[in-house]
Amino acid sequence: xxxxxxxxxxxxxxxxxxxxxxxxxxxxxxxxxxxxxxxxxxxxxxxxxxxxxxxxxxxxxxxxxxxxxxxxxxxxxxxxxxxxxxxxxxxxxxxxxxxxxxxxxxxxxxxxxxxxxxxxxxxxxxxxxxxxxxxxxxxxxxxxxxxxxxxxxxxxxxxxxxxxxxxxxxxxxxxxxxxxxxxxxxxxxxxxxxxxxxxxxxxxxxxxxxxxxxxxxxxxxxxxxxxxxxxxxxxxxxxxxxxxxxxxxxxxxxxxxxxxxxxxxxxxxxxxxxxxxxxxxxxxxxxxxxxxxxxxxxxxxxxxxxxxxxxxxxxxxxxxxxxxxxxxxxxxxxxxxxxxxxxxxxxxxxxxxxxxxxxxxxxxxxxxxxxxxxxxxxxxxxxxxxxxxxxxxxxxxxxxxxxxxxxxxxxxxxxxxxxxxxxxxxxxxxxxxxxxxxxxxxxxxxxxxxxxxxxxxxxxxxxxxxxxxxxxxxxxxxxxxxxxxxxxxxxxxxxxxxxxxxxxxxxxxxxxxxxxxxxxxxxxxxxxxxxxxxxxxxxxxxxxxxxxxxxxxxxxxxxxxxxxxxxxxxxxxxxxxxxxxxxxxxxxxxxxxxxxxxxxxxxxxxxxxxxxxxxxxxxxxxxxxxxxxxxxxxxxxxxxxxxxxxxxxxxxxxxxxxxxxxxxxxxxxxxxxxxxxxxxxxxxxxxxxxxxxxxxxxxxxxxxxxxxxxxxxxxxxxxxxxxxxxxxxxxxxxxxxxxxxxxxxxxxxxxxxxxx
Ligand SMILES: [Zn+2]
Ligand SMILES: [Zn+2]
Numbered sequence: 001x002x003x004x005x006x007x008x009x010x011x012x013x014x015x016x017x018x019x020x021x022x023x024x025x026x027x028x029x030x031x032x033x034x035x036x037x038x039x040x041x042x043x044x045x046x047x048x049x050x051x052x053x054x055x056x057x058x059x060x061x062x063x064x065x066x067x068x069x070x071x072x073x074x075x076x077x078x079x080x081x082x083x084x085x086x087x088x089x090x091x092x093x094x095x096x097x098x099x100x101x102x103x104x105x106x107x108x109x110x111x112x113x114x115x116x117x118x119x120x121x122x123x124x125x126x127x128x129x130x131x132x133x134x135x136x137x138x139x140x141x142x143x144x145x146x147x148x149x150x151x152x153x154x155x156x157x158x159x160x161x162x163x164x165x166x167x168x169x170x171x172x173x174x175x176x177x178x179x180x181x182x183x184x185x186x187x188x189x190x191x192x193x194x195x196x197x198x199x200x201x202x203x204x205x206x207x208x209x210x211x212x213x214x215x216x217x218x219x220x221x222x223x224x225x226x227x228x229x230x231x232x233x234x235x236x237x238x239x240x241x242x243x244x245x246x247x248x249x250x251x252x253x254x255x256x257x258x259x260x261x262x263x264x265x266x267x268x269x270x271x272x273x274x275x276x277x278x279x280x281x282x283x284x285x286x287x288x289x290x291x292x293x294x295x296x297x298x299x300x301x302x303x304x305x306x307x308x309x310x311x312x313x314x315x316x317x318x319x320x321x322x323x324x325x326x327x328x329x330x331x332x333x334x335x336x337x338x339x340x341x342x343x344x345x346x347x348x349x350x351x352x353x354x355x356x357x358x359x360x361x362x363x364x365x366x367x368x369x370x371x372x373x374x375x376x377x378x379x380x381x382x383x384x385x386x387x388x389x390x391x392x393x394x395x396x397x398x399x400x401x402x403x404x405x406x407x408x409x410x411x412x413x414x415x416x417x418x419x420x421x422x423x424x425x426x427x428x429x430x431x432x433x434x435x436x437x438x439x440x441x442x443x444x445x446x447x448x449x450x451x452x453x454x455x456x457x458x459x460x461x462x463x464x465x466x467x468x469x470x471x472x473x474x475x476x477x478x479x480x481x482x483x484x485x486x487x488x489x490x491x492x493x494x495x496x497x498x499x500x501x502x503x504x505x506x507x508x509x510x511x512x513x514x515x516x517x518x519x520x521x522x523x524x525x526x527x528x529x530x531x532x533x534x535x536x537x538x539x540x541x542x543x544x545x546x547x548x549x550x551x552x553x554x555x556x557x558x559x560x561x562x563x564x565x566x567x568x569x570x571x572x573x574x575x576x577x578x579x580x581x582x583x584x585x586x587x588x589x590x591x592x593x594x595x596x597x598x599x600x601x602x603x604x605x606x607x608x609x610x611x612x613x614x615x616x617x618x619x620x621x622x623x624x625x626x627x628x629x630x631x632x633x634x635x636x637x638x639x640x641x642x643x644x645x646x647x648x649x650x651x652x653x654x655x656x657x658x659x660x661x662x663x664x665x666x667x668x669x670x671x672x673x674x675x676x677x678x679x680x681x682x683x684x685x686x687x688x689x690x691x692x693x694x695x696x697x698x699x700x701x702x703x704x705x706x707x708x709x710x711x712x713x714x715x716x717x718x719x720x721x722x723x724x725x726x727x728x729x730x731x732x733x734x735x736x737x738x739x740x741x742x743x744x745x746x747x748x749x750x751x752x753x754x755x756x
Contacts, residue, residue, distance in 0.1 A: 003032075004050040005075045008057065009040035010068035014100035014143035016129025017041055018086050019172040020062050026166070028053040031081035036089040036142040040069075040097050046081055063130060064103055064277050086172060088144075094458045095141040096425040099391045102221055102366075104279040104310035106131035108169065113312055114319070119158070122199040124312035125183045125360065127175045131277070133311075135391060136222040136364050137175070140456055145174040149361040156181035183360045190349055199316075202356070207321040209354055215239050217330050217344050217352035221311045222366040222387045223337035224330025224344045226351060227253070231323055236296040239326065242351040244333040248625045249298040251281045251305035251368070253327040255318035263290055263324070264306055269378060273371065278388030279310035280369035292324060301635055305370055310388075313356075329367050334436055336445040339365035364452070365445070366390060366432045374715040375638070377722040381713055382738040385419075389736075390432035402753040409752070410450070410461035412474040413745030414496065414525075416626070417710075417738075418446055420474070421745035424457035430737070430746050437473040447477055464491045465748040467499075469526035492756060494748045496525025497536045498545055500708040502754065503747030504739075505540060508732045510706065511754055515541045516732075517548075517702040519693055522709035522740070523563065523607030523626060532556050534605030534709075535659065537696055545755055549696050551609060552661040553602035557595040562608065564623045566615035569608040572596050573665045579673065583620065606711050609661060613685050616669055617678045630714065633682050638716045640679035648684045649691040657699070659692045683716075690720045697729060706732040708747075712739035 008017075013036050021034040021043060030053060032045035045053070054072045061067060105113075109126045112118040120126040127133070137149040145151055155163060159178050162170035170176045177183060179199070187195040187202045195205055206216060213235040215228045226243065228235040230252045240246055254260045257271055265287045266274075273282060284306045286294065298304045307327050309315040318325060329337045330348055338344040339362040344355060369390075370383040382389075403409070409423040418434045431449055435442040453459065466475050478491065494502075501518035505511055518538040527533035535551025555572045562568045567583045574580055576593045584592065607630065614629035617636065623629055650667045654660060664685075671681045697705055705725065712718060712733065721731060737743040 001046050001080060002048075002050070003044065003046050003075050003077045003079075004054075004072060006043040006045070006050075006054055006057075006070070006072045007039060007041075008043070008067055008070045009097060011064070011066040011098045011100055012040045013095075013097065013141070014134045014174065015065040016062045016173070017065055019129055019166065020060070021057070022084060022086055022171075023166055024053065024056060024060065025084040028056075031084050033081070033085050033087040035087040036144070038093045038095050038097075038142075044075070044077075044081075045084070066098075068098075089142050093142065095456075096427065097141075098427060099138070099141065099429065099456075100134040100143055101278070101388055101390060102133045102136050103131045103277040104275075104308075104388070105312055105315065109312070110315060113315060119178055119180075122203065122316060123179045123182070124185065124199070124316055124358070125175075125177055126312050127173065127177075128169045129171070129173045130169070132175045133221045134175075136362055136366060136387070137360065139363055143174060148174065149363055150175050150177065153177050153182050183358050185356060185358045188355045188357065190345075190353055190355070203316050203320040206317060206354065206356060210321055210325065211323075213238070214353040215242070215351060216354045216356060217338075217348045218313065218317065218356040219344070219358050220313050222362060222364070223339045224348060225327050226330050226348065227317070227325045227327055229321075229323060230297060230326045231291040231293055233293040233296045236293055236326060239328075239351070240296070243328075245328075246624050247299050247628065249301060249305060250326045250328045251307045251370075252292070252297060253307040253309060253314060253318050253325045255309060255315075255322070257308070259324070260284075260306060260308075263288060263292060264304075266306075267373070267378075269373060274306075274308035278369065279308050280371045280388060281305045281307045283370065283372035283383070285375065297326065300632055303635075307368065313358075334439045335441040336435055336439075337365050337367050364432070364449070369433075372713075372715055374719045374722075375642075376719040377726075379715075379718050379722060379733055380735050381715055381718065382734065382736070382742075383713060383740075384433050385430075385736075385738055385742060386432040391429045407462050408459055409463045409465065409749060411465040411745045411748040411752070412467070412472070412477070413748065414467060414741035415469070415472045415474055417741040418442075418474060419742045419745045420446070420450060421749050422453055422457070422459065422461070423749065424453075424459040428746070428749065429453065429457075433742055443473055443476075446474060447480065450477060461489050463752070464489050465752050466491060466493055467526065467744070467748075468493045468495045492752055494751050494756075495527070496744065497522075497527075497533050497547075497709070498538070499744045499747030499751055500525075501538045501540065501545060501706065501747070502751035503737065503743040504706040504708040504732055504734055505754075506746060506750035507734055507737055507743075508706065510540075510704075510732060513540070513704060515539070515700075515702050516704045516706055517697050517700060518545075518706050518708065520707075520709045521606035521711035524603065524605050527604075530601050532601065532603040532605060534603060534607055535609065536604065539700055539702070543755075545751075548700065550658050551604040551606055552658045553604050554608075554661055555596040555599035556601040556603040556605075557592065557599050563611075563626070566611035566619060566623065566629050568592060570612035570615045570665075573609065573612045573661055574669065575662055577666065577669065579669055583615075604661075606709070609665075610711070612665060613668055613682065616665075616672050617682055627710065627713070630711075633685075634714050634716050636679040637682035637686050640677065640683040641716060641719075645677075645680050645683065647687045650684060650688040651692060656692075656695070659689070659696075664688060686714075686717055686720055687724075689717070690724050693721070694725055694728070697725075702729070704730040704732065708734060708739050708743065710740035
């Protein structure tokens with residue numbers, strides 16, 4: 001009897017692959033079995049049509065699955081199968097496959113949620129093989145119920161019948177549960193009083209409290225969200241006050257695409273992404289603000305982060321409430337998102353009036369992912385890569401070729417907007433967004449997440465990659481590894497902006513190119529002991545990376561204070577220009593000008609340059625979050641761009657090797673003083689930078705340009721690059737990773753494997 005063995009690797013666990021194979025094998029009248037193994041899925045079958053069967057697997061695979069590798073071969077066996085079955089996975093295997101992220105609730109499960117006659121009516125945890133939480137409930141892999149937080153809920157006879165029925169959408173659905181056997185929700189006020197009722201009554205009570213201006217902490221699939229009525233200015237201001245978040249925009253949850261269309265300018269492309277299994281928040285232009293309290297939601301902006309109800313809980317609350325809701329990560333001022341009842345009540349107790357808890361234990365808390373499309377050329381820009389995308393992977397064939405010694409690598413990433421990356425096997429795993437490690441709780445989250453990856457992959461790092469910065473928080477973890485492994489691990493340092501460049505080269509698989517220019521612009525990164533970098537040009541040529549140009553240096557003073565106070569950047573870049581005297585009192589003027597004159601530390605930070613220009617054009621407040629003034633500058637400049645004003649290159653007459661910071665800045669100051677339109681000046685500043693890139697690129701005779709660093713979250717800048725350089729150069733932007741410091745971990749890894 002001919003026996004065939006098939007191996008399939010990729011995203012094939014937790015996506016309904018085994019039940020799919022079972023049904024397909026029946027159709028082809030094959031006998032044998034399918035099972036999960038460390039490399040994905042293994043199928044052993046006997047019958048005539050195994051080759052056709054193999055081809056059909058590729059054509060008809062489940063929607064959320066991805067096949068990266070597959071093979072079919074004949075094997076010898078004495079065993080004769082008399083049926084086809086799903087064989088339980090062997091215990092204690094260590095997987096070498098991509099981890100499966102959380103999936104948004106599918107349309108068929110959504111229908112059940114709102115069907116009065118359905119047993120899952122108002123049951124927020126309605127899932128099937130094609131949808132529901134995965135990574136957030138996973139304790140270890142392979143993805144089997146017993147390895148997840150759902151294990152504690154024993155399936156009732158009905159659920160079990162679905163689980164065992166090959167015709168059912170919940171056949172072998174590991175997350176299957178129902179109101180009888182599954183996860184319970186309960187509602188409490190912040191005094192500890194519990195509200196009793198059915199799920200429907202609980203959501204109705206919640207909606208009633210929200211409509212009276214109350215703030216709710218609601219446990220969603222990957223962590224708590226704070227919510228209030230998005231049409232109620234007072235409620236939003238109260239939330240801002242309690243959360244200590246004065247100005248940073250909030251995301252808004254809509255009940256569905258049709259409601260979104262009433263408020264927002266949304267394209268087909270955006271709708272596709274809202275309805276995808278990742279379902280990120282998308283920063284979208286407002287069409288008609290209607291009843292939205294827009295000034296409180298997104299001060300001074302004409303965009304909002306729009307959230308699609310991607311989980312059962314979000315669908316139920318948004319439909320029951322009937323109006324848009326603020327939906328922001330349930331945390332307090334920079335701490336990580338809360339995920340347990342205790343954490344939520346302790347940390348969010350001073351913010352929320354009500355708590356909607358549930359009995360499902362979150363294993364991997366994650367924030368929502370956020371993306372944007374540039375308005376004109378629809379270039380995708382990732383602002384935060386987390387739930388739905390993480391732990392994203394790259395089956396980096398190139399990397400595994402490079403990592404010939406199969407070293408186990410941990411790459412620590414940056415300190416602000418931290419992520420880390422590991423190579424424990426043939427795959428690269430990039431963690432979800434973790435956040436600013438200067439916050440103690442966030443640092444703890446970082447350490448715990450590293451530990452949980454170590455457990456999943458049975459992993460001790462042999463090589464640890466860190467930033468050049470001598471004082472980054474994330475390197476503290478090295479001392480936490482066992483003495484033996486900490487001593488034997490080799491530690492390598494990689495410069496911040498080189499890591500950024502390596503990150504885009506790696507993401508876009510550009511390592512084989514002869515020559516490519518990297519425009520690496522961000523806030524700050526450690527350059528040398530006297531230089532803070534941030535406006536850098538690198539050339540990758542003959543397999544070497546070299547810094548070839550920069551934003552001309554200016555004095556770096558008062559470190560963090562400079563980052564939060566745009567007028568200091570303006571003063572420094574201007575070289576103590578008297579025209580700025582109006583912004584300082586006598587004492588400040590004396591101290592700052594003196595510090596600037598004597599400063600031994602210089603910077604080429606593009607982020608600070610944007611701050612300085614924003615200041616001159618009217619953004620005179622201190623900043624509450626990184627990039628705040630740059631967002632405002634982008635907005636007024638975008639408005640001018642939309643009006644098709646004539647563009648001026650302020651440096652047209654100049655020849656330069658490095659961008660002449662002071663010269664460009666004094667021109668902007670002059671334009672402002674002469675009373676030109678502020679939006680137009682802002683737009684011309686953006687345009688001048690694009691023309692400067694062009695000059696420098698032509699100087700090095702390159703044909704391709706790659707972009708990385710947080711400044712490239714500026715969608716106008718991206719559109720202008722495409723508009724004016726797109727015909728002359730091949731352009732490469734991040735699409736899977738964020739351009740900001742979230743990509744440092746992946747960049748460190750690439751740099752190490754390729755260039756160290
Ligand atoms: Zn479903
Ligand atoms: Zn049940």
